[in-house]
Amino acid sequence: MVRRILLGAQLRRLRESRGVTREAAGYSIRASESKISRMELGRVSFKPRDVADLLTLYGVTDETEREPLLSMARTSGLAGWWHSYHDVLPGWFPTFVGLEEAANDIRTYEVQFIPGLLQSEEYAHAVVTSNFPELSRAEVDRRVGLRMGRQKLLLSENAPQLHCVLDEAALRRAYGGSEVMRAQLALLVQLSERDNVTLGVIPFSHGGHAGVAGAFVLLSFAEAEIADVAYVEELTSALYLDKPEDTTAYRRAFDGLSGAALDPAATRRLLHEIAQQL
Secondary structure, eight states: OHHHHHHHHHHHHHHHHTTOOHHHHHHHTTOOHHHHHHHHTTOSOOOHHHHHHHHHHTTOOOHHHHHHHHHHHHHTTOOOGGGGGGGGSOTTHHHHHHHHHHOSEEEEEESSSOOGGGOOHHHHHHHHHHHOTTSOHHHHHHHHHHHHHHHGGGGSTTOOEEEEEEEHHHHHSOTTOHHHHHHHHHHHHHHHTSTTEEEEEEOGGGOOOSOTTOOEEEEEOSSTTSOOEEEEEOSSOEEEEOSHHHHHHHHHHHHHHHHHSOOHHHHHHHHHHHHHHO
């Protein structure tokens, strides 16, 4: 998806710089004006032949300029590693994992449980079995495996910045029992000390805060062509919001939540205190 958005944006810039209409561009590849629009928005896959014809139309004939764009067209349809888990994923979730992989800044707020990127394997198993008691052991293991695969992102060379705000309720709800929860809290302390992870907890003592609408994730990208995306998961679907007025509202809410949260050092002290009480 991200490759398609980037390639589409570059093709749009080339077309506009040459004064070519979408209708004329569509005619050159035997397609409609609406398909060119969808291509430029990254909403459809690209055929390398079509991209090659468009580049010729736009006057891009130098192979050193053409090849990076043609390479992007060839790889834009490749499935990510997470697609091998399609059998246990809800239809709306692969898009989120792809965006998460491409983001350079991830802001997440959670009230019910620890976010997937920060879960221990045992805690993740307890969350999945609690939420989906009808799943077989093999299906549970597959879902947990996907979650563990996603966490490699935080340890990668180009790891994103993760800003996580938790309501204290997420720490008090002991999925898997006391032993599992103590290990999970210890993992949070460990991860919170990484340079690319910022963790804050809103204590019960704070009272009300800006998280009244529930959990959400706000994804930002290094590429200016890709708009921020707010992800809100529902019981049977999810919302992907990228209109500026929506993402601005979620950014404002996250800023309010961050302001209400304990600083990282105080958060780690609270994590230790809760672990001792289990």
